[in-house]
Amino acid sequence: MFRRILDSRSFVAALLAMATGLVLFYRVPFPENQVFLRVISVRAPHVLQSFQYLYWLCLFSTPYMAYAGAFSIVYTFTLKLGRRVAPGRLPAYPDPRKRDRLFVVLGEVHNPRKPGPSKSPWWLTVPERGLFTGIAVFGAVGSGKTSSCLYPFAEQILSYKAFNKDERIGGLVLEVKGDFCKRVKEILERHGRGEDYIEISLDSEYRYNPLHNNLDAYALAFSIASLLNNLFGRGKEPFWQQAYTNLVKLSSCFIRLRTATSPSSTSTTAPSLRRSSNNAFTKRKRSSWDATRSR
Ligand SMILES: Nc1ncnc2c1ncn2[C@@H]1O[C@H](COP(=O)(O)OP(=O)(O)OP(=O)(O)O)[C@@H](O)[C@H]1O
Numbered sequence: 001m002f003r004r005i006l007d008s009r010s011f012v013a014a015l016l017a018m019a020t021g022l023v024l025f026y027r028v029p030f031p032e033n034q035v036f037l038r039v040i041s042v043r044a045p046h047v048l049q050s051f052q053y054l055y056w057l058c059l060f061s062t063p064y065m066a067y068a069g070a071f072s073i074v075y076t077f078t079l080k081l082g083r084r085v086a087p088g089r090l091p092a093y094p095d096p097r098k099r100d101r102l103f104v105v106l107g108e109v110h111n112p113r114k115p116g117p118s119k120s121p122w123w124l125t126v127p128e129r130g131l132f133t134g135i136a137v138f139g140a141v142g143s144g145k146t147s148s149c150l151y152p153f154a155e156q157i158l159s160y161k162a163f164n165k166d167e168r169i170g171g172l173v174l175e176v177k178g179d180f181c182k183r184v185k186e187i188l189e190r191h192g193r194g195e196d197y198i199e200i201s202l203d204s205e206y207r208y209n210p211l212h213n214n215l216d217a218y219a220l221a222f223s224i225a226s227l228l229n230n231l232f233g234r235g236k237e238p239f240w241q242q243a244y245t246n247l248v249k250l251s252s253c254f255i256r257l258r259t260a261t262s263p264s265s266t267s268t269t270a271p272s273l274r275r276s277s278n279n280a281f282t283k284r285k286r287s288s289w290d291a292t293r294s295r
């Protein structure tokens with residue numbers, strides 16, 4: 001009760017000020033019989049009237065300020081005492097399959113100022129327009145980045161409108177460890193999208209051939225060298241940097257030359273290596289890289 005009064009202290013102060021003002025209005029009327037005021041009333045009756053209005057205004061505003069000040073002081077001191085907040089219930093978790101718009105629930109929002117429960121918690125979400133940019137998850141090793149962020153976020157995105165072939169969400173997963181891909185496969189199967197999972201690797205049906213494009217051999221070697229630098233760091237000796245760039249350049253030249261001149265090459269091998277840049281993803285049976293390797 002007391003806390004409620006303090007929470008709406010402005011309103012309570014206004015009510016009390018009105019009551020006090022009314023009492024003062026009748027008990028302490030404007031002293032118009034005072035000598036100086038009588039002189040003013042003779043010389044400047046309008047000024048006296050404005051004094052009267054000001055007096056009436058002060059009868060209400062002064063108590064309001066006094067009450068508001070007193071309540072603020074009490075509020076400030078009682079804040080330190082601390083109070084127990086009854087934790088409120090979160091709204092029901094929005095089922096990702098039934099959402100009518102795309103968003104990702106990141107967590108819960110409780111008290112924005114203090115760590116503790118809130119009377120009215122709600123879901124912290126990233127709307128669709130926020131999902132076009134990156135999300136970085138930071139944390140120490142084994143602190144739960146994958147299990148508490150990556151998996152739930154992927155689950156929400158992949159299960160969104162899973163039943164609708166035109167609207168469901170697709171994506172490209174690039175990962176080093178390989179366990180996330182298994183989880184993605186399992187999520188897709190759980191939501192009836194098993195056929196949407198396509199693995200691109202050296203052993204699978206689909207593969208990506210980085211040599212299969214229109215780039216000049218040196219440009220290709222340079223981009224691969226830059227990638228190696230990013231992944232493993234730049235070596236101290238510039239000689240080796242140049243050496244492995246040249247090695248990749250000459251190797252790709254050799255492969256292209258060999259596949260182009262080989263009498264047994266099929267129509268989808270050497271020419272497509274040079275010509276077609278939109279066919280870098282190939283099905284296993286038609287892969288030019290396969291053809292090269294098998295010879
Ligand atoms: N809040 C939690 N409560 C209980 N177990 C947890 C919690 N968070 C993570 N774990 C467990 O800790 C282990 C490591 O979690 P996870 O793989 O998600 O961490 P990570 O930050 O992704 O690790 P890494 O840095 O190696 O990728 C998992 O077995 C996971 O189940």
Ligand SMILES: [Mg+2]
Nearest residue numbers: 144145146147
């Ligand atoms: Mg992890």
